[in-house]
Each structure stands twice: as C-alpha cells, then as structure tokens.
Amino acid sequence: MTRTLVDEHYPLDPHTIPSSWVLTTVGDALPDIRSGYSASEHNMEKRGILHLRPGNLDRNGRLDVSQAKYVPDSLDALRITTGDVAFNNTNSPELVGKTAPVTIEATWGFSNHITRIRPGPGLSNVFVAHQLHYLWMTGYFRHRCTHYVNQASISATTLADTVPFIVPPTEDQLRINSELEVHFARLDQTVASLERAKANEKDYRNALLAAAYRGTLLPAPSEPVTGDTAESNSGEEYLEELLRLRRARWEEAQLAVFAAKGEKPKNDAWKQRYPEPFAPSEELSTPLPAGWTWATLDQLSDATQPITYGVVQLGETMDGGVPTLRSSDVRRLRIDLGSVKRISPRIAESYQRTILQEDDVLVTIRGTMGGVASVPRKCAGFNISREVARIVPLDRAASALMAMLIAAPTSQVWLKNHAHGIAYTGVNIEDLRKLPLPIPPPAEQHRIVADLSRLFEKADLSARSIAVGLAEAPALRMELLRKAFTGALFPPSSTAVSADELVKSLRQHATAQKSKAAAERKDSTKMVRRQKQGAPTELPRRSLLLVLSEAKSPLKPDALFREAGFNEEVVDEFFTELRELEKQKKIVQDRDAHGEPRLKVSP
Template sequence: MSFKGNLDEIVALNESGLLGAHTSWARVKLRSVVEIVNGFPFESRYFSAEKGVPLLRIRDVLRGGTETLYSGPIPDGFWVRPGELVVGMDGDFNCARWRGVPALLNQRVCKLVVDDEFVDPRYLHYVLGGYLRAINAHTSSVTVKHLSSRTIGDIPLPLAPLAEQKRIADKLEVLLARVDVCRERLDRVPLILKRFRQSVLAAATSGKLTREWREARGRKGGPEAWTACTLAELCVPSRVITYGVIKLGNDTPNGVPCLRTSNVRWLRIDIDGVKRIAPVLSAEFGRTVLQGGEVLVNVRGTLGGVAVVESTMRGWNVSREVAVVPIDASQVNAHFLAFWIGSDASQQRLAKLEKGVAYTGINIEDLRMLPVSLPPLDEQIELVRRVQELFKLADELEVRRETAASAVGSMVTKILAKAFRGELVPQNSNDGAASELLARVLNKCSAAATDRRKVPNAIRSKPTMSIGIDKDTIRAAISKLEVDSFSFDELWAVVSGDYDSVKDILFELLQEPNPVVCQAFDNSVRAMKLRRVQS
C-alpha cells in the first residue's frame, strides 16, 4: 500500500519530535531542492554474482554494499556514486548515504541529487530519516508498504540558512560519532558476557572453581580424582536417554505442552510459543513424559540447547528433536550435569559427532556415550552454587547494558530533535534570513519549470492533454503517439501533469502482467527507450 495521509498534519503532530523547525526557518517541498531519480527496472536475467557491474538493490541501502552484478544494457543516468543519498521505496523506507562502490540504481530505490546551493547534503541526510519513518508509520501495512517519489518530493523540508545547516551537520557529525563509539562498545558486551559464562563453566568443569573449597576440607587431587563415567551411566535404571514425539500434529487447545528445540535454549527453557499436543499422542510416547529434574539436550536442528526441567513442567513432553536425560539424583546434580553438557568442551565434542548436511543431528547413542567427570555430590552442589552466583552477576550486567543501550538510542533522537528545533547550534545574524534562501529556491524552480516545458513538438499527435493524470491517461497518450519508440521526456511532453507523477505511473505500467509499454535498448542512440507494445 502507498501513503495516503496528509504530510502537513503529520508534521504538525510531530509524534517523534524529529519533524520540528525553528521559528525563523522556512519550509520547502523537498522536490524544490533535490532531483529525485527513480531506479531503473533492470532485467533480472542479467543478474549475476560473478560478472558485470555492481547493482544497488533495495536490500543494499543500509548494508552499504552489494553482491549483485549486472551484465545487460546500461541506460544513462542511473549510476549511484559513493556519498549520494539513496532511499528504499518498499518496506521500511530506509535512507542512507551510499557507502559502496559506484553502482547502478535498481527499481524501488531512488537517489536524491541535492542542490547544494540551497541544502547541505549532510543536513538533508540527518533530517530525512525522521520524515520517512513518520510516513512509514502512517502507511497501511495490509500488503507491502510502498513509497512513491511523489511523496518524497512532498516532504516539507525545514530550510535553515545554508551556513546554519553546515554548522548543524558539523555538530551532529561530532556528537553522533561519539554516540556510535558508545553503541559499538555496548554491542560488544553480549559477546564478552558469553565468553565470561563459558569461562566460568570451564573453571567449574576443570575443578579450578572449587580448588580452595577442596583444600579447606583436606581433599587431595582434583578432576583426576573425580569419577569417570558416561552420560548413560548417570540415568535412573528404569529410564534411558531417548528422544520424544515424532510427529506433533496440529496444535491442540488445552493439550499437553510439548517442548521443541526453539524452547530448549542454552541453560534455560523458554516457554513462549510452546506447542500443545493431543493427550493421546503424548501417552504414546510415555518414555519422554517429563517428571521434573531431567536434563534436556537438543539433538536435531538447532543444536546447543541444554537445560534442566523444572518441577512445574511435570507431565509435559518433548519433540523428537530433543533428548531427555533422566538423571539419577543420588549420583548427579541436574544443574551440574547441564553445566557439563553446556560447556565448550562438551559442545565441541558433540559437534564433531553431528551427522547430516541439510538437517544436522546427534545420534542418541553418541549422546549416551558422552564422557563425564563426576565430582562428589557435595562438590557438585558447591560448583552449582558458585556458577549460579557468577551467572547472576553476568545477568545483572546484561540488564545494565540493555538499559544503557536504550538510553543511547533515545539520546540520538534527543540530539536530532534539538538540532531540528534550531537549538543545537546558535543562530548567527550573518547567515542571512531563511526567507531569503526560500525566495531564491522558488525563483530557480520557476525558471526551471519554464525551461523544462520547452520541448520539441515533432512527435505530438495533438495538443497537450489537460485531463486528470492516471494510468488510463498515460495509456491513451501512448496509443496516440505517432511513433512506436520514444523517450520519457517525449511522452511527458504530451501529458499535462506533474513530472514525478507521470514517472511513477509509467513505472507501474511497466510492471503490469500485460503492459502497453516496455523498455528496450536503442542501439542507434546507445540508450534505453520506451516501446509501445502491439496488442
């Protein structure tokens, strides 16, 4: 769906705080200070990953690079250079300054060619994001959201004096660079905490974590004195390590909760999205009906998950991708065993046993034979206590990181909002008035409009039409042209209407199942032209 709202009303609401403007500034339609160049519908049969020139597609806007190459005919005017502003016109309406190598501009992406006589390109980049997000928020999402160049051109750009725009952009570059450094450091914290937790488990399973504890009790030796056994030897005699329900069937209201790999995470169970199965089906797999205290291990699909079953999950079941380890509590502490299986050493050992290509898995017999070094039960309990204590510290740090990351995100919004209110840098009387800059913009637009209408009359089959612009209007104009091959400007010359509106409608016609017009490379002029499709 395309945007159908009222931009002036959205700006007046200013829900994000990013659509403001200082009282001394003017506003101008974006199309008055930029040229909006829509991407070209390059034919996908020429796409490749091996040969051709880079092609900027909508998915590349934020990535800043492309893996798609194009080897077909290349029309003029569709190159994007590093630093140019590009906008994705489907989905989230992202905008970015292109960071990749020169590339061709594909359809559903446009670039903004800024008239730097009136607007600093950096200033425009900072301003534009807030308006595009506001448009996106007010665009229906029944189907894929679409952004037209007409809507982009209608954005009421806050026009500060050019010198003030430059000062704002300079200040934002400094402040946001500092914010980026802060964000990058915060982004590294989860990996650091992950490594910390694994280091804790390595210390626990190697006996280092309880060395002083053993010495205080006069116990000699460490892991070398622990009992060597296999996972299977730690199970209750009446149950074996096995996997669960093979085919879960449809979700059954009020049925038996059945844990899948998506529920069994690393040292925790996530009950969001738990599937419920028919009680009769669960009873058929009574061997894996949970009693509480078992250890679960993912053995197919998403591997690495291992967790202890809580007592509140008694009577639940598991899917075939999850193995149940029914431990003998007189020999082993369930949490210690989960820590052992979840440690890097055990995970690497299990990874070497994975089988399959498209759908990897661990053979149940291999899991049963997993080696375990088992300390005395009281030392297991002490190890679990110490690990959980250290993990609690890591959890607290993670919460603090999330709070800090949220604060950094809101800081960016606050900085930008302050900039666009005209409060980030001081006004300077030597900059000149924004109204004077606006007058120059309008004068230049008026002159350009006059020049643009000076087109040859050679291909006109009748005087310029003045009826409303829609698909039928364009179809009629195409059918009445005296030539089969023509340029866009030649078509536009016989249609009375906004340049961008005509272009948007034409691109829609080109994508119809049975188009009345197509594009073809004209060797005589070495350029792409439009060609009327004969019915």
C-alpha cells in the first residue's frame, strides 16, 4: 500500500513501524469483511440465536453478551463465530469503530450495525481487534465515517479500502497479544482498586455525616460550656431563642406593612395570623446526646421568607441573563457552576422570592434528588428552578450545619420516604417543612462544622487523586497499544516468517475463499418474512422519499434501509441520500416511547 492513505488523522507515524512489518489496508490483509442483518423482532429470553449488536461491544474492546438479544435462527444464514472480529459500523459518531475479538465459543447472528471481519491463516483475531479498537480510541474513525442526523457509519467498502492496517509476522502478533494481556491485566486491577476506593470514599463521607447527625462525631465535652455561650448552652435553649426570633421578625414585617399603608394596628388580633411552624410530630428513633433536641426545617427557617421553590418555566437560555440553578447544579454539599442556565431577567423578576442570598440553603425536591448545599457568596443574586427549594435559615451562621444535616443518610431516607410520584418523583414543600433535624448546642455546632469541613477536605484530596488515576487509565491503555503497533513493546523477531510472505499467503487464501464467500453472501440476503409473503429476497432500489410517503407510519432507519432495497454494500449511498433529504427538510426524525428514531416525510 502506498503511504498516501495515511492522513493527518491516522495516529501512528508510518516511519516508526519496524521495517520487517507491512503497512497495507484492512481489506488487503482481511478481505473477508461482511455486515450483518437487521431484525425487527427480538427477545431476551434466549429463544432462537444470539444476535450480536453494538451494545455488546464495550469501550475496552471486549464483548459483553450478558444483555444480548435473540432472533429466530432461520432469519439469516450469516454467522459470526469464534476467531472472528466484531466491528461496530453504525452508531453515534463517537462510538463508530468499537471493536472486539470473538474469543469464546460462539455461533451467533449479528446486526447490520456490526461488521464481521474474518482473519485468514497467520492473522490473530485478538491482534486485529486490538489494532482497530486502538484507532477508535484515538478518534480516528470519527474522521472516516459518513455522518447523518445523529448517527454515523463506516461501510464495509470504506473500512476495507481506506483504513490502514499494520501486519507484523505471526510470531510478533502473538507476542504482542501476550504482552498486552499482562499489561492490561495489571491496568484492570489498578482501575478496579481505584473504583473500590471511589466507592469507599463515598461510604466514608456518608459515615461522617451519619456520625454528625447522631452526635458521635465529636467526643463529649469534659466540662460544661460557660461564659458568653452559657445563655444558650443547650440545643433546647438555642431552639427557643430561634422561635422567639422567628415570631419577632414576622411581627416586625407585619408592622412594616401597616406603616407602609399609613395605618396602625388597633389591637393584637393581627398577631393571630402568625404562621406557627410545624413541630416534630413523628416518633424519632435516633437517640440524641444530652443537650441536643429535635427541630423541623420550618422551625429553623425565617417565617417572612418561607420555604419555597423557584421558577416554573425557565424559557430559552439568554446570554447575560440571570443564572438559575437547577437540580443538576445542586450536588451534595456543593454547587456545580459548570453548566448553569441563564434566563430572561423578565422571567426572573417574577420570582423575587427565590433570589438567593449568601448562606441560604438549597435542597433538590424534583428530578435529581439528594442535592443540598449552602449558598456561597458568589451565587448571591442567582435564582433557582422549580426543582430546587430555597430555605432561609433564621441563624445564617448555622447554614453550613443545616446543609450537612440534611445531607446525612437519615435525612435523605426521610425525604425519599416522603417523595411522591412514579416516573418523576418529588417532595412537596409542606413535607419538606416537616423534615426533622437534630440540633446540637451552639458551641458543638461550630466544632461539628469545623471537623466535618477538615475531614471532607482530606476526602476531597483523595477523591481528586482517584479521579486523576481513573482518567489516566484510558490514556495508559492507548499508550500501550501505540507501543504495540510501532514495535516499541519489544524488539521485533528476526527469525519469524516475514510479514511480506504472510500478506502474500493471505491474498492467496482470499482468492481460494472467494467462491465460498460469494455463496455465503447469496444465502445471507434471504429473509424468512419475505419468503412467507412470496416477495423476492432482494427488493429493487427505490427512492427513500417515496418509501416514506407510502408508509402508513414512521419507519426506523433499518426498516427504511430494507424497504428501499439497499444492502450492506451500498450503505454509504443510503446515508448520502438520507442526509440530502434531511438538508432539504423533506424528512424529519421523531423518537418513539423507547427513544428509537423514526423517520417520516415532513408535514
């Protein structure tokens, strides 16, 4: 092969390939390349034959048939077996090109979104799969595939004729496989350890929050607190002060309303309108330390700014608009500012009640549950969506503690048990007001927040190290593969049969198998459903627009492909015609209840 096929997207430098190896095309080394067949009816009860699909190829280049689908055995004669290679030819652009070897005992059918590659004598299917999957990992196939709507594909012809392929002698292939197996096993063990550490880190945070909630995070004080804090020495006394403050603020606000109207209250009857907070009414099983008490969120929040949710309809994103936090932005004890939506100031002004101030507390009550955070200064002036509740603490100094206690496992279980709905669950504001929280004495509150913050900071450092390790794993895997295909894993063998001789042998084998492959191709086009209906096995080519206009309902891309008379040899032509119709806005794409695409003529 001339090296002109090696473009700027090809991740390997041809000049680094050992001189005893051969650089050719996939089709030259592997001429037996076939795409599979579609099946509209399938099951997961293992009735019929396993039908290999793109979802059965993972991102590490391995097969996973634990969730495989099955189709009638008689649907098509084409099979993928032990020793073959499965290549994902159609998927979203970032997934086209996933490749895996078939190394287990198998005689399966395979989807038209899978291309079967059958190596000839002297070529290892594991080596072939490693090389093609490496190209996928580097993003090479994103530049080689044909794009349409939200999918992309690589036809068997494009794969065979335009994708470079490196052929080492068989001995070197097998040694590469062996070396990679050892390195990958070590890498997999490391990744598994990091995943366990990540899970343990989450458990550790939960344990810290649970200890804070139960009052066991800190050792009991050796002597009673005196001095300036003695006036609110216990949690009960602290709560009583807050309840007095709650009423006083409300009355002050009501008097301000009278004054704004130029009126004075004639008597104290107006005080009867004070919204008494919910008190803990449930039998709480968690024992509390001496000096602690129970309170509800309602008792701890400002009656003049009651607990409420935010903007119901956010509208379109507006550059320079008001940042508005959604449930996806409010995480456990932090706010993620990475993708905050900005909304029209006109819409935000209608929700003055949820314009945030520093030290407010936010709780997700719809959508992504479990989020709770104290509002930092940089988020003052933001608004929130209806998925998020705003709590204004009477004691803003206790904002961080309130968020920590709501984030504790006991509180999260309580909220989950009081959620309503099936597909879209949520907690009502009235129920949220009733959430019980343990209240420590003020002096302990500060110690708990300080200790939790310190321990969480250490956990954050550990989490970042784990995240870095997990993020580096794919890069390490790619680097091992790069070394494998440039001869850097070990010195190439000097005694092996030359790669030139191997390629010649593969070409001779391909010629000998030509008639057999032609017969198999003819068999693979037979479809039992069409035979039963007396229809021909191959339909004449028809306009996609005509087929869609005649269809009684929107068609899946697979069905349109089949009904219009296309086959795997001309899949590029199918996507080209489809893309052109989409550009001309003659067809539109919908999705069914399962998220599957459906095509129809534009209205």
